[in-house]
Amino acid sequence: xxxxxxxxxxxxxxxxxxxxxxxxxxxxxxxxxxxxxxxxxxxxxxxxxxxxxxxxxxxxxxxxxxxxxxxxxxxxxxxxxxxxxx
Numbered sequence: 001x002x003x004x005x006x007x008x009x010x011x012x013x014x015x016x017x018x019x020x021x022x023x024x025x026x027x028x029x030x031x032x033x034x035x036x037x038x039x040x041x042x043x044x045x046x047x048x049x050x051x052x053x054x055x056x057x058x059x060x061x062x063x064x065x066x067x068x069x070x071x072x073x074x075x076x077x078x079x080x081x082x083x084x085x086x
Contacts, residue, residue, distance in 0.1 A: 003011050013023065021041055023029065028042040 001014075001017070003013075005011055018024070023041045027044075030040050030042050032038040032040075
């Protein structure tokens with residue numbers, strides 16, 4: 001896709017491109033210079049979802065912390081990484 005650079009260096013991203021990558025008006029983007037220019041949306045952090053996931057994780061850890069040793073396999077279900085995958 002070819003885009004034209006305006007007088008002040010502006011590039012207008014077509015609506016289809018913005019929708020495809022989830023960029024809305026006012027969003028921030030990251031610009032990386034490589035062999036060319038890479039433009040990608042900055043990740044948004046949903047703080048409400050983050051807090052809910054952390055609270056849930058703390059509840060699980062509190063249940064486990066009350067015992068001397070975890071039940072075999074119990075900790076395999078505890079992973080913050082899984083909670084934030086899209």
